[in-house]
Amino acid sequence: MAEAEATNVDLEIIVQGVQGRSKPELRLWLRMLSTTKLISQEIRRRLRAEFGATLPQFDLMAQLYREKDGLRLGELSRRTMVTNGNVTGLVERLEADGYVQRLTPDGDRRVTVAKLTDAGTMLFAAMAAAHEGWLQDMMADVDPRMVGALWLEIGSVKSSASNHLSGAAFE
Amino acid sequence: MAEAEATNVDLEIIVQGVQGRSKPELRLWLRMLSTTKLISQEIRRRLRAEFGATLPQFDLMAQLYREKDGLRLGELSRRTMVTNGNVTGLVERLEADGYVQRLTPDGDRRVTVAKLTDAGTMLFAAMAAAHEGWLQDMMADVDPRMVGALWLEIGSVKSSASNHLSGAAFE
DNA sequence: AGCAGATATTTGAAATGTCAAAGGTTCGCG
DNA sequence: CGCGAACCTTTGACATTTCAAATATCTGCT
Numbered sequence: 001m002a003e004a005e006a007t008n009v010d011l012e013i014i015v016q017g018v019q020g021r022s023k024p025e026l027r028l029w030l031r032m033l034s035t036t037k038l039i040s041q042e043i044r045r046r047l048r049a050e051f052g053a054t055l056p057q058f059d060l061m062a063q064l065y066r067e068k069d070g071l072r073l074g075e076l077s078r079r080t081m082v083t084n085g086n087v088t089g090l091v092e093r094l095e096a097d098g099y100v101q102r103l104t105p106d107g108d109r110r111v112t113v114a115k116l117t118d119a120g121t122m123l124f125a126a127m128a129a130a131h132e133g134w135l136q137d138m139m140a141d142v143d144p145r146m147v148g149a150l151w152l153e154i155g156s157v158k159s160s161a162s163n164h165l166s167g168a169a170f171e
Numbered sequence: 172m173a174e175a176e177a178t179n180v181d182l183e184i185i186v187q188g189v190q191g192r193s194k195p196e197l198r199l200w201l202r203m204l205s206t207t208k209l210i211s212q213e214i215r216r217r218l219r220a221e222f223g224a225t226l227p228q229f230d231l232m233a234q235l236y237r238e239k240d241g242l243r244l245g246e247l248s249r250r251t252m253v254t255n256g257n258v259t260g261l262v263e264r265l266e267a268d269g270y271v272q273r274l275t276p277d278g279d280r281r282v283t284v285a286k287l288t289d290a291g292t293m294l295f296a297a298m299a300a301a302h303e304g305w306l307q308d309m310m311a312d313v314d315p316r317m318v319g320a321l322w323l324e325i326g327s328v329k330s331s332a333s334n335h336l337s338g339a340a341f342e
Numbered sequence: 343a344g345c346a347g348a349t350a351t352t353t354g355a356a357a358t359g360t361c362a363a364a365g366g367t368t369c370g371c372g
Numbered sequence: 373c374g375c376g377a378a379c380c381t382t383t384g385a386c387a388t389t390t391c392a393a394a395t396a397t398c399t400g401c402t
Contacts, residue, residue, distance in 0.1 A: 022303075023303055023306070023307060024315065024318045024319055024322065025303075025306045025307045025309075025310040025313075025318055026302075026303050026306050026307075027322055028310070028318050028321055028322045028325070029210065029306050029310075031322055031325050031326060031329065032203065032206070032207055032210075032321075032325055033207060033211070034252065034329070035203070035325050035328055035329040035332065036203055036204060036207040037252050038252070038329060038332055038333065038336075039200065039203075039332050040204070041252070041390095042332070042336050042337065044390080045337065045390095046337065048390090048391090054357070054358080054390095055358095056357080056358060056359090057357095072380080072381095073380075073381065073382095074379090074380060074381080081205065081208050081209070081212070082358085082359075083359070083360060083361075084380080084381065084382080085359085085360075085361080085362095085381085085382070085383075085384090086358065086359055086360080087381090088381065088382055088383085089357080089358075089359095089382095090357090090358080093357080108367075108368070108379095108380085109366080109367060109368085110366065110367045110368070110379065110380045110381070111367095111379095111380065111381085112380080112381065112382095131197075132193075132194055132196075132197050135194070135196045135197050135200050136194060136196045136197075137335050138196075138331060138332040138335045138336075139196045139199070139200075139328060139331055139332070140331060140335060141327070141330070141331035141334060141335075142196075142327050142328050142331050143327075144195065146324055146327065147195045147196055147199050148195055149324070150199055150203075150321070150324050150325070150328070151195065151198055151199045151202055153317055153320070153321050153324070154199070154202050154203055154206050154321070155202060156312070156313050156314075156317065157206055157310060157313055157321070158202065158205070158206040158209060159312070160309060160310055160311060160312035160313050161206065161209055161210050161213070161309040161310070162209065163312060164308050164309045164311060164312075165209075165213050165309075166213065166216060166217065166220075212360095215360080216360095219360085219361090225360090225387065225388080226388095227387085227388060227389090228387095243350080243351095244350075244351065244352095245349085245350060245351080253388085253389080254389070254390060254391075255350080255351065255352085256351085256352070256353075256354090256389085256390075256391080256392095257388065257389060257390075258351090259351065259352055259353085260352095260387080260388075260389095261387090261388080264387080279349090279350085279397075279398070280396080280397060280398085281349065281350045281351070281396060281397045281398065282349090282350065282351085282397090283350080283351065283352095
């Protein structure tokens with residue numbers, strides 16, 4: 001016995017010790033972080049097991065899927081929130097596997113555009129359908145009204161954070 | 172002006188295209204993910220800039236900080252939600268920097284216990300204080316009541332996800 | 343005692359991640 | 373025209389990440 005519940009000690013047992021009590025913002029952050037990690041890891045496991053793909057590859061393909069004409073690497077980088085250098089390698093591997101194609105537009109030779117191949121499009125469609133199902137499954141016990149409410153509330157967190165980034169000086 | 176808003180195209184422009192509409196669970200997930208990434212990256216930047224530390228190092232030290240007697244690596248792995256192999260390297264580097272100390276208890280020579288050094292304790296205390304401030308700052312625009320509500324609601328998401336993991340078969 | 347199986351950590355290969363510096367290309371302006 | 377600034381991508385050095393296989397050690401059972 002005693003082996004199934006131990007998994008949930010988590011990050012939430014963090015920091016707060018500095019002087020004993022922990023501020024609500026910190027508590028919320030730790031819970032957001034651990035929840036996101038938990039779900040991400042499950043998705044990663046399933047993508048690997050069922051499709052032999054990684055989560056970053058899935059994310060990248062998701063962006064390309066909606067843009068039939070492909071995207072510049074810099075644009076891909078912004079949308080996936082991944083650094084430029086990283087995108088280079090990601091696309092390289094996906095190209096080697098035949099899911100993505102790289103091309104340089106006539107106008108500007110600095111630019112590289114990445115595009116899904118037919119194989120990539122088909123693979124992604126299958127993964128996306130499964131992915132959506134996994135999420136509904138994992139959130140099955142959450143009140144549907146709460147799902148909508150959470151979406152709004154987290155939006156408020158996101159925009160607050162956006163407005164307080166170090167580089168967000170404005171002008 | 173007009174340069175501060177382009178950053179927000181995000182992951183939320185993902186998947187949902189498979190057949191047009193997107194399920195609320197998926198929408199919520201994408202927002203959770205992008206929000207968490209946004210905040211994590213900001214924290215990572217600041218930890219690096221102000222303390223020369225990485226986020227995983229911070230997480231690991233946070234766990235050790237609350238356990239004056241140190242933790243076994245396996246326990247550290249569970250609490251930080253990081254794989255065993257990963258903990259090895261993290262502790263190695265922190266030990267090289269003099270913030271963590273590794274020792275083997277008398278009873279069981281399979282075990283390695285990691286413990287903060289005095290330097291590690293002082294460094295972490297400083298980082299934790301700053302970290303808490305950053306979070307309050309980033310969530311400054313969020314209604315305090317919402318912070319509490321979110322904590323509860325995300326708890327419900329977390330426990331639903333926990334109950335639907337592939338490995339969570341039970342018995 | 344002695345060995346099979348359980349535990350705990352390390353190692354190794356491959357992918358991802360950041361940042362900073364280096365490469366090309368294009369643009370604007372004198 | 374011609375050159376420096378701006379833009380886009382790649383490269384290189386490291387840190388983190390996962391998984392699976394290898395090591396070590398301990399435990400229980402005969």
